[in-house]
Amino acid sequence: METHSLSAVELAECIRKRSxxxxxxxxxxxxxxxxxxxxxxxxVTVDADGARAQARALDEKRARGEALxxxxxxxxxxxxxxxxxxxxxxxxxxILQNFVPPFDxxxxxxxxxAGAVILGKTNLDEFAMGSSTENSGLFVTRNPxxxxxxxxxxxxxxxxxxxxxMASLALGSDTGGSIRQPASFCGIVGVKPTYGRVSRYxxxxxxxxxxxIGPLARDxxxxxxxxxxxxxxxxxxxxxxxxxxPDFLRDLDGPIRGLRLGxxxxxxxxxxxxxxEDAVRQAIETLRSAGAETLEISLAHSExxxxxxxxxxxxxxxxxxxRYDGVHYGYRSAEAGxxxxxxxxxxxxGFGAEVKRRIMxxxxxxxxxxxxxxxxxxxxxxxxxxRDFEKAFQEVDVVVCPTAxxxxxxxxxxxxxxxxxxxxxxxxxxxNLAGLPGLSLPCGFSSEGLPLGMQMLGRAWDESTLLRxxxxxxxxxDFHRREPKVSLL
Amino acid sequence: xxxxxxxxGLELHAQLATRTKLFCGCSTAFGAPPNSQTCPVCLxxxxxxxxxxxxxxxxVVRTALALHCRIDPETAxxxxxxxxxxxxxxxxxxxxxxxxxxxxxxxxESGGSIKRVRILNVHLEEDAGxxxxxxxxxxxxxxxxxxxxxxxxxxxxxxxxLRSVEEAKAYMESMRQFxxxxxVSDCKMQEGSLRFEASISLRPFGQEKLGPxxxxxxxxxxxFVLGALECEIRRQTELLNRGESVPQQTVLYDVRHDETRPxxxxxxxxxxxxxxxxxxxxxxxxxERLEAIRATIPELPLARKQRFMxxxxxxSYDAGILVEDPAIAGYFEACAALHADAKAVSNLxxxxxxxxxxERRLTIDAFPVRPxxxxxxxxxxxxxxxxxxxxxxxxxxxxATGRGAxxxxxxxxxxxxxxxxxxxxxxxQAMQQNPKAVSEVRAGKSKARGALVGPVMRxxxxxxxxxxINRLIQELLNRPxxxx
Numbered sequence: 001m002e003t004h005s006l007s008a009v010e011l012a013e014c015i016r017k018r019s020x021x022x023x024x025x026x027x028x029x030x031x032x033x034x035x036x037x038x039x040x041x042x043x044v045t046v047d048a049d050g051a052r053a054q055a056r057a058l059d060e061k062r063a064r065g066e067a068l069x070x071x072x073x074x075x076x077x078x079x080x081x082x083x084x085x086x087x088x089x090x091x092x093x094x095i096l097q098n099f100v101p102p103f104d105x106x107x108x109x110x111x112x113x114a115g116a117v118i119l120g121k122t123n124l125d126e127f128a129m130g131s132s133t134e135n136s137g138l139f140v141t142r143n144p145x146x147x148x149x150x151x152x153x154x155x156x157x158x159x160x161x162x163x164x165x166m167a168s169l170a171l172g173s174d175t176g177g178s179i180r181q182p183a184s185f186c187g188i189v190g191v192k193p194t195y196g197r198v199s200r201y202x203x204x205x206x207x208x209x210x211x212x213i214g215p216l217a218r219d220x221x222x223x224x225x226x227x228x229x230x231x232x233x234x235x236x237x238x239x240x241x242x243x244x245x246p247d248f249l250r251d252l253d254g255p256i257r258g259l260r261l262g263x264x265x266x267x268x269x270x271x272x273x274x275x276x277e278d279a280v281r282q283a284i285e286t287l288r289s290a291g292a293e294t295l296e297i298s299l300a301h302s303e304x305x306x307x308x309x310x311x312x313x314x315x316x317x318x319x320x321x322x323r324y325d326g327v328h329y330g331y332r333s334a335e336a337g338x339x340x341x342x343x344x345x346x347x348x349x350g351f352g353a354e355v356k357r358r359i360m361x362x363x364x365x366x367x368x369x370x371x372x373x374x375x376x377x378x379x380x381x382x383x384x385x386x387r388d389f390e391k392a393f394q395e396v397d398v399v400v401c402p403t404a405x406x407x408x409x410x411x412x413x414x415x416x417x418x419x420x421x422x423x424x425x426x427x428x429x430x431x432n433l434a435g436l437p438g439l440s441l442p443c444g445f446s447s448e449g450l451p452l453g454m455q456m457l458g459r460a461w462d463e464s465t466l467l468r469x470x471x472x473x474x475x476x477x478d479f480h481r482r483e484p485k486v487s488l489l
Numbered sequence: 490x491x492x493x494x495x496x497x498g499l500e501l502h503a504q505l506a507t508r509t510k511l512f513c514g515c516s517t518a519f520g521a522p523p524n525s526q527t528c529p530v531c532l533x534x535x536x537x538x539x540x541x542x543x544x545x546x547x548x549v550v551r552t553a554l555a556l557h558c559r560i561d562p563e564t565a566x567x568x569x570x571x572x573x574x575x576x577x578x579x580x581x582x583x584x585x586x587x588x589x590x591x592x593x594x595x596x597x598e599s600g601g602s603i604k605r606v607r608i609l610n611v612h613l614e615e616d617a618g619x620x621x622x623x624x625x626x627x628x629x630x631x632x633x634x635x636x637x638x639x640x641x642x643x644x645x646x647x648x649x650x651l652r653s654v655e656e657a658k659a660y661m662e663s664m665r666q667f668x669x670x671x672x673v674s675d676c677k678m679q680e681g682s683l684r685f686e687a688s689i690s691l692r693p694f695g696q697e698k699l700g701p702x703x704x705x706x707x708x709x710x711x712x713f714v715l716g717a718l719e720c721e722i723r724r725q726t727e728l729l730n731r732g733e734s735v736p737q738q739t740v741l742y743d744v745r746h747d748e749t750r751p752x753x754x755x756x757x758x759x760x761x762x763x764x765x766x767x768x769x770x771x772x773x774x775x776x777e778r779l780e781a782i783r784a785t786i787p788e789l790p791l792a793r794k795q796r797f798m799x800x801x802x803x804x805s806y807d808a809g810i811l812v813e814d815p816a817i818a819g820y821f822e823a824c825a826a827l828h829a830d831a832k833a834v835s836n837l838x839x840x841x842x843x844x845x846x847x848e849r850r851l852t853i854d855a856f857p858v859r860p861x862x863x864x865x866x867x868x869x870x871x872x873x874x875x876x877x878x879x880x881x882x883x884x885x886x887x888x889a890t891g892r893g894a895x896x897x898x899x900x901x902x903x904x905x906x907x908x909x910x911x912x913x914x915x916x917x918q919a920m921q922q923n924p925k926a927v928s929e930v931r932a933g934k935s936k937a938r939g940a941l942v943g944p945v946m947r948x949x950x951x952x953x954x955x956x957x958i959n960r961l962i963q964e965l966l967n968r969p970x971x972x973x
Binding site for chain 2: 081082099103105205208319363367
């Protein structure tokens with residue numbers, strides 16, 4: 001039975017009603033992976049046997065009359081920077097190519113507890129550093145909508161897998177837009193939760209104060225369902241919040257009449273492609289027709305967001321990535337010799353160019369004599385960016401803007417120009433600096449048939465309102481229903 | 490002899506007395522097989538996060554309070570970045586910008602007077618693991634044991650206030666007693682749970698400006714710190730006497746050759762790139778919590794010693810011995826509460842009880858003679874039931890058998906012989922057998938009296954009442970031409 005075209009909500013319902021078995025659901029996506037992934041290359045590891053075993057166990061459980069959980073039997077792909085017990089977790093880096101964690105990330109535990117089937121691990125820009133998945137140290141992932149295009153990044157593998165129906169749902173991580181931008185490029189929904197909503201335990205850290213795990217899904221109800229499973233306090237992550245988790249799925253269908261949407265003028269200016277702007281403005285009209293009010297707002301310090309981000313994130317990364325040294329686990333250079341050479345050769349050979357670039361940037365930003373001018377100043381600007389949002393959210397309920405400045409770009413187009421690549425996150429980065437929730441959802445297609453995305457930013461802990469507005473939009477449009485026709489190259 | 494004033498500052502690291510590590514649930518017990526007390530967190534695996542051990546944090550707050558520090562109601566952890574194979578994350582979670590305590594002081598006794606040492610900084614951090622090098626094992630490669638990695642430490646930094654090697658020694662010993670009494674550390678030097686680093690400079694007497702500071706690394710025991718300080722004083726004095734200046738630098742102490750040598754610049758040209766630890770939220774200390782922790786601070790060794798001297802009349806020496814170990818001091822107090830003569834209690838404990846503990850390798854908590862038993866023995870000594878000498882044997886028997894003093898004295902017939910008639914006959918016999926001693930005693934040589942007491946004691950197996958023997962000797966001597 002071909003179940004891959006069902007949404008996660010539908011699939012879970014079918015399995016609950018016994019019209020589909022968990023094993024059938026797994027076989028359906030495994031077949032899909034077999035057909036398509038040689039072209040798309042979304043997966044680093046496909047755990048076919050493990051997935052079948054999980055599915056069989058779920059079917060047996062179901063046969064005994066036991067409840068399977070919110071995601072009972074739904075196949076989920078996991079970004080390969082999230083630890084899975086017994087399954088390699090590479091961060092798409094040579095330095096961790098053979099690393100098999102002895103533990104599950106908290107989100108993976110939560111997935112298992114909810115009855116999800118862990119299908120495999122998806123490709124990313126090495127250590128989540130990038131916006132196209134071209135920085136993967138393993139291979140490049142292609143956009144299912146057009147194989148010569150980037151799927152976005154860094155969660156490009158997860159976004160491509162969901163978009164191409166090779167998984168019902170996927171986990172991504174978002175440090176500066178790494179869930180939202182690939183969601184936009186691949187024509188799906190991606191949610192970056194409030195910082196502290198989802199446990200980071202088991203997420204291989206890139207920039208600890210910015211990283212957040214979130215769902216990638218075909219539509220808003222699917223995203224709401226997965227988000228519900230992921231959220232919750234975890235004593236193993238001291239930055240995780242001890243707050244009640246709303247039933248996002250149940251709260252989805254409320255009215256949006258009278259909600260105030262803010263359009264930040266800084267996010268509709270120079271550098272924004274005509275096609276993206278038109279699609280987003282059209283989407284805003286749709287929301288107005290549903291009763292939402294709109295007003296222009298200002299996020300005055302957002303012009304400093306990219307610069308601030310590339311100091312804060314790289315500083316934290318330079319420290320977070322120090323542990324990959326060839327001593328305790330992971331790749332070790334054969335050219336060892338003395339200790340210093342062991343470190344130097346292992347890291348030179350094990351890390352890719354972008355990771356090295358960021359480690360050097362961050363090391364510099366924290367160095368004595370430069371700390372005040374770079375790291376400390378960036379921390380202060382970060383506070384100003386946060387205040388901009390606080391002020392904006394006194395006037396509006398949701399901020400609406402583009403997710404990415406352009407439609408999906410061509411593979412290879414920006415790899416030689418890191419600065420231009422960094423600018424593809426220009427609308428997503430501020431949100432991470434402020435620790436707020438945001439989502440991206442499909443809002444149209446370019447003249448070349450490429451997906452376009454719009455972004456919604458919300459108040460801290462108010463993912464519900466974001467999802468409600470997004471759902472109101474999806475009820476009035478069908479962009480999210482379109483599937484890519486993956487054609488052979 | 491130095492012509493210069495010595496200025497020393499000390500930095501101490503003590504392992505905090507917690508069952509588990511600072512950021513995970515692994516045991517901190519000493520002596521387990523290498524790497525058996527580790528988990529993904531203390532191994533620094535990808536994706537793990539630290540979880541702060543509140544007990545360790547409270548220990549440092551308690552220490553900072555007892556050192557009269559200013560305590561910030563909001564403190565935070567920082568990362569100290571450096572590469573070393575015993576540090577799995579290649580950064581140490583420590584405190585830099587916002588330590589738990591600053592600007593305190595510590596009073597200690599040195600050379601018979603009280604000296605106040607400034608405490609600049611009291612903070613919490615994690616320990617590293619241990620490298621085991623081929624030189625020590627004969628193995629082909631260096632090995633890493635991470636059992637100690639992530640063990641909670643308190644770091645205490647003094648101002649440059651110590652003025653001699655003796656003061657440094659007094660500080661190290663007083664601090665050890667202080668931390669043990671406070672209950673924050675067991676301070677076992679041989680297990681590495683108390684370590685010191687020193688910095689030292691010399692300056693001409695009368696000069697206010699400090700000389701260039703030399704940091705001494707690689708000195709883990711008190712003995713090595715003292716040895717290294719002596720070396721540096723010699724080296725710096727020679728340099729200054731030759732009219733040369735002392736470069737500001739870090740030196741290593743070479744124990745084998747008893748000399749200090751500068752580290753290569755690469756070895757210490759560290760930029761630790763401190764920044765706030767993003768994986769741990771700042772730590773808030775409410776006034777209520779601060780007061781609750783303050784309430785757990787016991788009487789500290791110096792105050793206790795002074796009370797023993799002033800209120801109980803003990804000598805400085807005896808009081809010092811008793812407060813060295815808070816459990817011993819507690820035992821003493823429990824005994825003194827049951828027996829009025831505190832000096833007698835102190836004598837019995839410092840002489841006999843401590844000897845028994847040492848011989849049997851017991852701690853006072855496991856000592857079978859409880860305060861009631863010891864007070865009972867003291868009462869019997871006072872009543873003249875047993876002599877001091879016999880009491881010692883009775884105590885040994887009490888420790889060995891767990892029985893009370895009374896039954897032992899009865900069963901072994903150790904009751905002191907106070908029968909005047911019996912002793913008079915024995916004394917008379919001793920005097921008759923040793924006329925030389927008799928005449929010497931008569932001539933005022935009181936030392937010769939021992940030659941008369943001895944035989945009586947031997948004849949009674951030590952059970953004779955020494956006071957009574959002396960009275961009888963005196964009586965018989967005073968009798969004109971007694972039986973001669």
